[in-house]
Amino acid sequence: MPLISLRNVTKSFPPGRRGEPLVHAIDNVSLDIEAGEIYGIIGYSGAGKSTLVRLINALEKATSGEIIVDGQQVTNVPDRQLRTLRLDIGMIFQQFNLFSAKTVWNNVAYPLRVAGRTRDEIQARVTELLDFVGLADKASNYPEQLSGGQKQRVGIARALATSPKILLADEATSALDPETTHEVLRLLRRVNEELGITIVVITHEMDVIQTLATKVAVMDSGRIVEQGDVFDVFSNPREASSQRFVSTVVRGIPAPDELAALRERHRGRIVTFSFRDGDSSQASVFLELAAAGIEFELVYGGINDIRGRAFGHLTLALTGADSVIDATLHHMAGRITVKELA
Amino acid sequence: MEDLIPLTPQLWEATYETLYIVGLSLLFGGLGGLLLGIGLYTTRAGSILGNRAVFGTLNIIVNIFRPIPFIIFLAAAQPLARAVTGTGIGNSAIIFTLSLAAAFGISRIVEQNLLTVQPGVIEAARSVGAGRLRIILTILIPEALGPLILGFTFIFVALVDMSAVAGYVGGGGLGNFAIQYGYRQFNPVVTWAAVIVIILLVQAVQLLGNVLARKVLRR
Numbered sequence: 265m266p267l268i269s270l271r272n273v274t275k276s277f278p279p280g281r282r283g284e285p286l287v288h289a290i291d292n293v294s295l296d297i298e299a300g301e302i303y304g305i306i307g308y309s310g311a312g313k314s315t316l317v318r319l320i321n322a323l324e325k326a327t328s329g330e331i332i333v334d335g336q337q338v339t340n341v342p343d344r345q346l347r348t349l350r351l352d353i354g355m356i357f358q359q360f361n362l363f364s365a366k367t368v369w370n371n372v373a374y375p376l377r378v379a380g381r382t383r384d385e386i387q388a389r390v391t392e393l394l395d396f397v398g399l400a401d402k403a404s405n406y407p408e409q410l411s412g413g414q415k416q417r418v419g420i421a422r423a424l425a426t427s428p429k430i431l432l433a434d435e436a437t438s439a440l441d442p443e444t445t446h447e448v449l450r451l452l453r454r455v456n457e458e459l460g461i462t463i464v465v466i467t468h469e470m471d472v473i474q475t476l477a478t479k480v481a482v483m484d485s486g487r488i489v490e491q492g493d494v495f496d497v498f499s500n501p502r503e504a505s506s507q508r509f510v511s512t513v514v515r516g517i518p519a520p521d522e523l524a525a526l527r528e529r530h531r532g533r534i535v536t537f538s539f540r541d542g543d544s545s546q547a548s549v550f551l552e553l554a555a556a557g558i559e560f561e562l563v564y565g566g567i568n569d570i571r572g573r574a575f576g577h578l579t580l581a582l583t584g585a586d587s588v589i590d591a592t593l594h595h596m597a598g599r600i601t602v603k604e605l606a
Numbered sequence: 607m608e609d610l611i612p613l614t615p616q617l618w619e620a621t622y623e624t625l626y627i628v629g630l631s632l633l634f635g636g637l638g639g640l641l642l643g644i645g646l647y648t649t650r651a652g653s654i655l656g657n658r659a660v661f662g663t664l665n666i667i668v669n670i671f672r673p674i675p676f677i678i679f680l681a682a683a684q685p686l687a688r689a690v691t692g693t694g695i696g697n698s699a700i701i702f703t704l705s706l707a708a709a710f711g712i713s714r715i716v717e718q719n720l721l722t723v724q725p726g727v728i729e730a731a732r733s734v735g736a737g738r739l740r741i742i743l744t745i746l747i748p749e750a751l752g753p754l755i756l757g758f759t760f761i762f763v764a765l766v767d768m769s770a771v772a773g774y775v776g777g778g779g780l781g782n783f784a785i786q787y788g789y790r791q792f793n794p795v796v797t798w799a800a801v802i803v804i805i806l807l808v809q810a811v812q813l814l815g816n817v818l819a820r821k822v823l824r825r
Contacts, residue, residue, distance in 0.1 A: 321733055343737075350735035361730035365748035365822075374744075375734035406824060426734070 265335065266296035267429065267462050268320055273329030275315055289315040290326075291486035297479070299429070302456050302463045304477030304494065306470060306509055312486040313466045317432050320464065321353040322346045334429060351379050354423030354461075358435035360415040362407040368394070368418050369403040375425040393421040397451060413444035420451060424459070431455060433465045437472055449476050470513045474498065474570060482506045498568065499540050499575035515566045516577045523605055526563050532583035534563065535593065538601035541573040549596065556592045558584040579605070609793050620783035621803055623697065627772060627779055628765045630701045635708025635765070636758060642668065642709055643716020644742060654728065654738050672710045676768045679707050680775060695776035700769065708765055715757035723749045752823035759815025763808050780804055 275290035289312045297303045307313045318324040319331055322338050331338040336349060363371050372393050376386045394400045397417040407415055416436060423431055433452065437445040453476060455461050465477060473480050473494060481491035484505040490497060501510045510516065517536045518526060526534060537549055546567075553560050560580045567576035582589050593602050610617075642664065648654050649661035674682070680703050687702045688694035723746060731745045747754070770781025780800045788797030 323729060323732060347735040347737060350733060353733075355730070355733040357726055357730065359724070359726050361724065361726035363727060363730070363745060363749065365751065374731070374736075378734055378736045378740065408824075422730075422734070432733075 267299040267334055268295070268297040268464070269330075269332045270295040270319070271330040271332075273319060273331060274327050275312075275319060275324060276327045288486050290319065292329075293486075293488050295481060295488060295491070297462065297464060299462050300456070300460060301479050302452075302465060302477045304465045304467065304473040304480040305483055306467055306473055306480060307483030307505075308468055311483040313483050314434055316483070317355075317434055317464060317466045320430070320432060321350050321355060323355075347378075351375070351426045352428045353430045353432060354426070354428040355432040355434065356416065356419040356423050356436045358438045360407070360412075360419045360439075362415055362418055362422075364407050366406075367403065368399060368405050368407070368410070371407070371418055372421045372425055375422060379426050389425060390421075393424060396424075397421045411444070412440050413447050416440065416444075416448050417451060420448075420455065424455065424461070429462060431461050431463045433463060435466055435468070438467065438469065445472070446475070452476060470509045474513055474568075478571070482509060495541070495570045495573050495575070498570055499538075514568055514577070515564065517603065518564050518579055518605065522564070526579070526581070530561060530563050530581035532559070532561075532581040533586075533589060534579060534581055534605045536565070536577050536579045536603045536605060537596075538575075538577045538603070539567070540575045540601075546578070549600065552592060552596065553580075553582070556584070556588050558582050558589055558592060609791075610795050610799050613787055613796060613799075616783060616787065617799060617803065620778060620780045620800070621807070623778035623782075624766065624769055624780045624804075624807070627697055627701055627704065627769045627777065628762065631704035631708055631765050631769070632758070632762055634701070634705035635712055636761070638705065638709030639712020639761075640716055642713035643720065644746075646713060646717040647720040647746075648738070648742065654732075654741060668710050668713055671707070672714065674707075676704075676707055677771045677774065679703065680771060684775070697772070697777045699775055700772040700777040704765060704768060707768065708761060711764065712758070712761050715761065716754065719750045719753040719757055720746060722753060752819045755815055755819040755822060759812055759819075762811050762815075766804060766808060 271294050273290055273293045274288065276286040276288050279285060279287060293316065305313045305316060315324055319326050320333060320338070326339050329339070333349065334352060338346075338349065363374065366374065369390055372390045373386050376389055381389070391400070394403055397420055399414060399417055399421070402410060402414065407418065410418065419436075436452070437448050440448060449472065452463060452465075456463050465472060467473060477494050479492065480494045480497050481488045482497070482503065482505055483489070489503045490501065490506045497506060498510055498514060501507045523534065539546060550560070560582050562578060563581050564579035565577045567574055593604070596602055646661065646664050646668070649657045649664065651658060651661070680700070683703045683706060684694045684699070687699040691698040691702050693699055727745060727749060728741060731741045736745070769779050770784075772779050773782030773785055780803055784797045784800035788794065788800060
C-alpha cells in the first residue's frame with residue numbers, strides 16, 4: 265500500500281470577486297507515493313503544487329476526494345487527530361519560517377515540546393539533530409545570525425525532530441544560491457537514504473528534480489499532466505509542459521531558431537539521435553556512419569546522467585550521398601530514435 | 607516659586623496617584639486590549655480562527671468606542687462604572703473607565719503588531735502539530751513581543767494624557783493637581799511643575815520601553 269495516496273482530490277477556493285466562478289487550485293488529482301521514495305512535484309508558480317503538498321498534512325482541507333497518509337484518513341477528521349498526524353509529517357519551507365524569537369536550539373526543540381517529550385528526551389534529540397545537520401556550534405544563535413543554507417538546515421532539523429515518516433519540502437531551495445542549493449539537496453538525500461524518510465519535493469526547478477527525485481509528477485493548472493520515473497519523464501517527456509521543463513536542463517532537439525542557426529554554420533543533413541540507457545551505444549552509431557562513408561559532425565546536444573542511468577540527444581550534421589544516408593538511418597531506426605530535422 | 611514649596615507633598619501625592627491610576631489602567635486595559643487584539647487578529651479571514659461574523663462584530667465594537675473623546679466617554683460610561691466599581695466618582699471610577707477606553711485603543715495596536723508576524727511562521731507551527739492556543743502563546747506573542755512592548759509604551763503615554771481629566775469625576779493625579787493648584791489659582795509655576803513631572807515620567811517610561819524592546823529584538 266502506498267504511504268501517501270490521493271484519490272480524485274479537488275481543492276477549490278472562493279473567487280476573488282462575487283459572481284466569478286470557483287478557483288480550482290487542485291483539479292481531480294490522483295497520486296500514489298510509495299514509502300522510501302523522493303517524489304518530485306514540478307510546476308510553474310500558480311500550478312497548484314504548494315496547495316497540493318499542504319493537503320497531505322491538512323494545512324489545507326480538500327474540497328472533495330480522498331487522502332490517505334500512512335493508512336489514515338486525512339480528509340474529514342477532527343483537528344485533534346490532525347495534530348497527531350502532523351507529528352508524523354515534517355515540513356520545510358522556501359522562506360525557512362524559523363521562529364525568530366527562539367534560538368536554533370529552541371526552534372528544533374519546539375515540535376518535541378508540542379509532542380510532550382520530557383526534558384531529557386528533548387535534550388538528547390536536539391543534540392542528535394543539530395549534529396546531523398552540522399550545526400551543533402550554532403545552538404544558541406538566533407535565526408537572523410545564520411546564512412540561508414544554515415537556516416534551511418535548522419528548518420530540516422526542526423522538521424525531523426519528531427522522527428516523521430514523511431518530509432514535505434515546499435520550494436526548499438528556491439531562495440538559495442546554486443552552491444547552497446546543492447548542499448541542502450545533499451542533506452535531503454541523506455535524510456532519505458540514512459533515515460529512510462519519504463520526501464515530497466515541490467519545486468519549479470528541474471535541476472532539483474534531476475539531482476534528487478526518484479519519481480516526478482508534472483503539474484499544470486491544478487492537474488497532474490504526467491507522472492512516472494524521473495528517468496522516463498526526462499528521457500521521453502510526452503506532454504508539452506513536461507517538455508518545457510525538461511528542456512531547461514536537457515539539451516534535446518534544437519528549437520526552430522537554434523536549428524536555423526545550425527543550418528547557417530553547417531552543411532549537410534541535420535539529424536538528432538536520441539540515446540537511452542539500454543539502446544545501442546553511441547559507438548555503434550558512429551561506427552555505422554563511418555562504415556557507410558558518411559561524414560558527420562556533432563553540432564548540438566549532450567548526454568545526461570540520472571541516478572546512474574544515461575540518456576541524451578546528439579544532433580549531427582551528416583554529409584554524403586542522400587541514398588546512403590537514407591539507407592543507414594533506416595537501418596538504425598529500430599534500435600535508437602532517429603529524427604531528421606526539416 | 608515660593609508658592610510651589612508648600613505644595614510639594616501634594617505634588618508627590620499627585621505623582622503617586624497618576625502612577626497608580628495609569629499603572630492599574632495599563633494593567634487592566636492592557637490585558638483587555640491584548641485579548642481583544644488577539645481576537646481581532648485570529649478571527650480575521652484566513653487566520654487560525656478565521657470567522658467573519660466574530661471579526662465583524664469585534665471590529666465594529668472597537669470602531670464605535672475608540673474615537674469617542676475620553677472626557678465624553680468618562681461621562682457617558684459613568685453609570686457603567688458605578689455598576690461595576692460601586693462608585694461613579696474618584697480613582698476607582700476613573701481606573702475602570704480608563705481601562706475600558708484603553709482596551710479598545712490597545713486592541714488595534716496589538717492587532718497591527720500581530721499582523722507583522724510572518725504567516726509562514728504560524729504555518730510552520732501548525733505543521734508540527736501545535737494547537738491554536740499554544741501557537742498564540744508560544745509563537746505569535748513572542749514573535750511580536752518587541753513591537754508590542756513599544757506599543758504598550760505608547761499607550762502608557764496616552765494614558766498619562768487621558769488620566770489628566772480625572773479631576774472632573776473627583777479623581778486625583780498630576781492633571782488634577784495642575785488644574786486645582788496651578789490653573790485655578792493663577793499660579794503658572796505650579797502648573798509647570800506638574801508638566802515637568804509628567805515629562806520626566808514619560809521620558810523614564812519611554813526609555814524603559816526602548817531598552818526592553820531592544821533587548822527582545824536584539825538590535
